[in-house]
Amino acid sequence: MKKPAPNLAPRKPDYEKALRKAGIRVTRPRKVILNILRETEDHPDALEIFRRAEQVDKSISLSTVYRTMKLLEEMGAIHRHAFEGGPSRFEQAGGDHHDHLIDIETGDVIEFRSDRIEQLQQEIARQLGYDIVHHRLELYGRRRRAE
Amino acid sequence: MKKPAPNLAPRKPDYEKALRKAGIRVTRPRKVILNILRETEDHPDALEIFRRAEQVDKSISLSTVYRTMKLLEEMGAIHRHAFEGGPSRFEQAGGDHHDHLIDIETGDVIEFRSDRIEQLQQEIARQLGYDIVHHRLELYGRRRRAE
DNA sequence: AATGCAATTGCAAATCGTTTGCAACTAAGA
DNA sequence: TCTTAGTTGCAAACGATTTGCAATTGCATT
Numbered sequence: 564m565k566k567p568a569p570n571l572a573p574r575k576p577d578y579e580k581a582l583r584k585a586g587i588r589v590t591r592p593r594k595v596i597l598n599i600l601r602e603t604e605d606h607p608d609a610l611e612i613f614r615r616a617e618q619v620d621k622s623i624s625l626s627t628v629y630r631t632m633k634l635l636e637e638m639g640a641i642h643r644h645a646f647e648g649g650p651s652r653f654e655q656a657g658g659d660h661h662d663h664l665i666d667i668e669t670g671d672v673i674e675f676r677s678d679r680i681e682q683l684q685q686e687i688a689r690q691l692g693y694d695i696v697h698h699r700l701e702l703y704g705r706r707r708r709a710e
Numbered sequence: 711m712k713k714p715a716p717n718l719a720p721r722k723p724d725y726e727k728a729l730r731k732a733g734i735r736v737t738r739p740r741k742v743i744l745n746i747l748r749e750t751e752d753h754p755d756a757l758e759i760f761r762r763a764e765q766v767d768k769s770i771s772l773s774t775v776y777r778t779m780k781l782l783e784e785m786g787a788i789h790r791h792a793f794e795g796g797p798s799r800f801e802q803a804g805g806d807h808h809d810h811l812i813d814i815e816t817g818d819v820i821e822f823r824s825d826r827i828e829q830l831q832q833e834i835a836r837q838l839g840y841d842i843v844h845h846r847l848e849l850y851g852r853r854r855r856a857e
Numbered sequence: 858a859a860t861g862c863a864a865t866t867g868c869a870a871a872t873c874g875t876t877t878g879c880a881a882c883t884a885a886g887a
Numbered sequence: 888t889c890t891t892a893g894t895t896g897c898a899a900a901c902g903a904t905t906t907g908c909a910a911t912t913g914c915a916t917t
Contacts, residue, residue, distance in 0.1 A: 590893085647792070664840060687822055735914075
């Protein structure tokens, strides 16, 4: 009998295990959605996740996608981003914190990180007498034309 | 005959004049809404503006509030903020740029400004090959308990 | 001040993204 | 396999916002 190779994949935490441990059922739709999230590099919205899920399991419903996104968000397994205008878009959690630059022409999302900005935010909040619970920094821009 | 005192009021631009100049009618509902916006210090949402408008002119409708907010936004007379969760909230334009700290317990909005952060954002965008069209920086926090 | 008409209104219905009630289904422990 | 609470798909409900439409109203013209 062949022994399964140890899972060495980076940035692909085993949420199924976490779900079971939390007493939450690992159902067929959830597996499908989890797989999609695990493999995606971009920031799809619920409808896009639904479309991708359909290709794997025709019977999945959009409401289940929404319910699962909410569940995973509450578990901390994913992050929800409400970029300007459009619907919420999701991203698997687990990587380190970053902010987003949104290409206003294509909708593409570029992740970036600035410790300096994070630090300044802390200072500002402290001066105003607040503790930051979370924050949102989004840059909306267009690609500079290489002339 | 008494000469009217010159209007020295700060941060209270005359949008009615601007509207007329742009060939946009200065109607009763618009006047009412403009006055509310001109006087408010906070960041009310459409419904709140509607409620305040009702007290002046019982016949105003919520859709007109929405239509007017959109119009004013397009004119650059107000800014729309879609803070987490709730509906859009508005603020008269004209002051200088600032970002927001939202009290997650009360919904209060505190304005702040950091040239350093603005500058860092520019640098980041430039390095990524983008020009920033606009950005959104929101800190969500709770007041530090003075123990 | 009266006229003419496009801009604007209030209303109700429509829209969009998302959530929810409910009866049928199913994961997973006994 | 049995049991049952957790989940599902569906359709209807939802909250914020937008829209079609007929009635109204600024305001440029007489």
